[in-house]
Amino acid sequence: MSPRTHITVLGGGISGLSTAYYLAKTTPSTVKITLIEGTKRTGGWLHSDRVKYDPSHTGEKGSILLERGPRSLRPQGISGLNTLEMVRNLGLESKIEPVSKTSPAAKNRFIYSHKTLHKLPSTIMGALTHPLLAAKIPRAGLDLVKGGSGQEDESIQDFVTRRFGKGFSDDLISAMVHGIYAGDVSKLSVRATFGMLYHMEKDYGSIVLGMLMGGGAVDTPWDLTLKEKIVKEMPDLQEFVDKTSIYSFTDGLEELSRSLENSLVKDGRVDIRKESVVERLEVDLASRDVRISIKGQDPVHANTVISALPPPKLQKLLSTSYPELTHNPAVTVAVVNLVYPAEQARLASPGFGYLIPRSENSAVKHRGLLGVVFDSCAIPAQDQGASQDNTLKLTAMIGGHMFNEALSQLSSSSASGSAGSTLELSLTGSHKDDVKEFFTKTATDAVKKHLKIDATPDLIKVHIHQECIPQYLVGHLQRMQTLDQSLRKDFDGLLAVTGAGYLGISVNDCIKNAREVAEAVVSKLEEEEDGEAQLVGRQDAITGLERSWFL
Numbered sequence: 001m002s003p004r005t006h007i008t009v010l011g012g013g014i015s016g017l018s019t020a021y022y023l024a025k026t027t028p029s030t031v032k033i034t035l036i037e038g039t040k041r042t043g044g045w046l047h048s049d050r051v052k053y054d055p056s057h058t059g060e061k062g063s064i065l066l067e068r069g070p071r072s073l074r075p076q077g078i079s080g081l082n083t084l085e086m087v088r089n090l091g092l093e094s095k096i097e098p099v100s101k102t103s104p105a106a107k108n109r110f111i112y113s114h115k116t117l118h119k120l121p122s123t124i125m126g127a128l129t130h131p132l133l134a135a136k137i138p139r140a141g142l143d144l145v146k147g148g149s150g151q152e153d154e155s156i157q158d159f160v161t162r163r164f165g166k167g168f169s170d171d172l173i174s175a176m177v178h179g180i181y182a183g184d185v186s187k188l189s190v191r192a193t194f195g196m197l198y199h200m201e202k203d204y205g206s207i208v209l210g211m212l213m214g215g216g217a218v219d220t221p222w223d224l225t226l227k228e229k230i231v232k233e234m235p236d237l238q239e240f241v242d243k244t245s246i247y248s249f250t251d252g253l254e255e256l257s258r259s260l261e262n263s264l265v266k267d268g269r270v271d272i273r274k275e276s277v278v279e280r281l282e283v284d285l286a287s288r289d290v291r292i293s294i295k296g297q298d299p300v301h302a303n304t305v306i307s308a309l310p311p312p313k314l315q316k317l318l319s320t321s322y323p324e325l326t327h328n329p330a331v332t333v334a335v336v337n338l339v340y341p342a343e344q345a346r347l348a349s350p351g352f353g354y355l356i357p358r359s360e361n362s363a364v365k366h367r368g369l370l371g372v373v374f375d376s377c378a379i380p381a382q383d384q385g386a387s388q389d390n391t392l393k394l395t396a397m398i399g400g401h402m403f404n405e406a407l408s409q410l411s412s413s414s415a416s417g418s419a420g421s422t423l424e425l426s427l428t429g430s431h432k433d434d435v436k437e438f439f440t441k442t443a444t445d446a447v448k449k450h451l452k453i454d455a456t457p458d459l460i461k462v463h464i465h466q467e468c469i470p471q472y473l474v475g476h477l478q479r480m481q482t483l484d485q486s487l488r489k490d491f492d493g494l495l496a497v498t499g500a501g502y503l504g505i506s507v508n509d510c511i512k513n514a515r516e517v518a519e520a521v522v523s524k525l526e527e528e529e530d531g532e533a534q535l536v537g538r539q540d541a542i543t544g545l546e547r548s549w550f551l
């Protein structure tokens with residue numbers, strides 16, 4: 001590869017950091033790598049706070065971890081294995097806090113319905129015979145006799161209702177969609193979010209049959225090669241995967257992005273530009289140059305740009321319009337951390353937490369509550385000192401697709417009267433306080449009503465994460481295929497994309513997709529150097545969206 005080669009990554013979240021990390025691992029030291037981080041703090045919605053905490057009832061000092069976004073990772077699957085490999089290479093293994101498959105957090109996930117907590121089924125068979133659905137028709141039979149819809153895509157709700165009946169979608173599946181996407185089951189694409197179900201229907205004509213046959217996998221050839229490589233190099237990881245349900249780190253999931261950034265700094269290969277606002281990307285195909293204009297700084301020139309920015313942010317930098325970059329909204333989630341004195345607050349049903357299904361009409365009845373995580377039970381080892389045994393820590397997640405609808409109730413109840421859609425989003429001054437108070441009350445009322453905990457929290461923290469989870473609307477994968485073709489045609493490999501806005505929102509998927517695009521870009525640049533690329537032409541240029549044709 002030419003010593004003048006310069007690859008620039010845009011975006012300092014987990015996807016941008018991972019892309020830079022894999023580029024640094026796979027390129028010779030002569031290749032220049034720049035990471036332009038932007039103005040937001042590294043870690044984004046993975047951000048965690050460790051609060052020095054003095055439980056007043058003991059007078060002893062402790063320290064308690066309050067996390068904002070996803071707080072754990074699943075080790076399973078190829079993307080899970082890939083993250084574990086990264087964790088080991090970063091030297092983070094000693095910080096892992098595993099949750100065993102036999103722990104209450106692994107076995108007990110609940111949904112709140114008809115004034116009680118019901119245990120979520122862990123298998124499709126368990127779901128089909130679930131007491132919440134007992135009064136309805138035998139759904140397993142329905143699934144076995146129904147064929148496919150013949151449609152390329154449909155909403156999760158349409159798919160599930162067609163195969164298993166409406167109760168199944170409104171009760172169980174909508175709750176799960178709240179607990180992953182904070183999204184609306186009637187709007188999200190079944191193919192892009194639960195691809196396994198889509199493929200089971202397509203391949204076996206039945207989900208039950210597909211499950212029994214172990215079908216539905218959506219692993220690409222690249223995924224399978226990656227798995228083989230990791231298993232060969234680190235065979236002992238499988239043992240951890242087999243016994244672990246989820247895991248986190250001593251100081252929270254943010255430790256992963258912090259450690260990634262530290263390793264990039266220490267390694268010295270990547271020029272990290274913090275606090276840099278990219279204003280424009282201009283591409284000159286003839287000289288194979290991308291001019292990156294940065295506010296108040298000299299422009300940067302690169303041979304390839306990999307954007308890990310949210311798709312609408314990338315659109316703002318481009319002169320041509322790509323409707324696929326702006327089609328999906330991203331939802332806002334309010335995260336309320338609550339810490340109670342343990343002797344006044346006890347969980348009757350220990351577990352991971354509970355979710356509110358669509359059938360509960362949450363936007364109105366529960367002011368937009370999506371669910372509550374039982375942090376003290378889910379990953380108890382994260383809290384230290386006196387706080388570990390003397391506190392009950394819960395986190396309420398509120399809003400998502402119901403954010404504005406829920407908050408519109410504030411305008412009718414608060415003196416300021418300025419909530420609702422105005423939350424698009426100028427959270428300042430007294431209005432900000434009203435909004436925070438609204439979410440605090442939503443969370444504490446839910447804990448009283450649903451968990452029968454009447455105590456007053458010792459500590460409350462509210463964080464509002466604007467547009468933190470992209471919503472893959474119906475037709476998402478087809479749009480990604482169209483975008484793949486357009487980027488290939490217009491940029492000929494000079495611009496590739498990665499990140500939660502495209503092909504997987506989970507932390508594991510973001511890391512694996514970052515690895516895939518970084519490795520593909522590097523091998524393409526190597527081919528170009530060898531003169532092979534000229535023979536193959538645009539058909540082969542890298543966009544980061546190649547896997548959209550496999551899913």
Ligand SMILES: C=Cc1c2[nH]c(c1C)Cc1[nH]c(c(CCC(=O)O)c1C)Cc1[nH]c(c(C)c1CCC(=O)O)Cc1[nH]c(c(C)c1C=C)C2
Nearest residue numbers: 070109110178179180182353354370371372373397506507
């Ligand atoms: C109550 C709302 C939410 C809870 N977690 C999230 C929300 C919006 C965010 C979230 N949860 C998952 C992901 C994707 C995976 C990742 O990045 O690691 C995100 C962004 C994982 C997840 N959470 C639940 C399920 C079934 C999954 C899928 C993978 C898995 O099985 O672990 C369920 C769940 N989420 C929440 C609760 C309280 C809950 C179950 C009781 C909180």
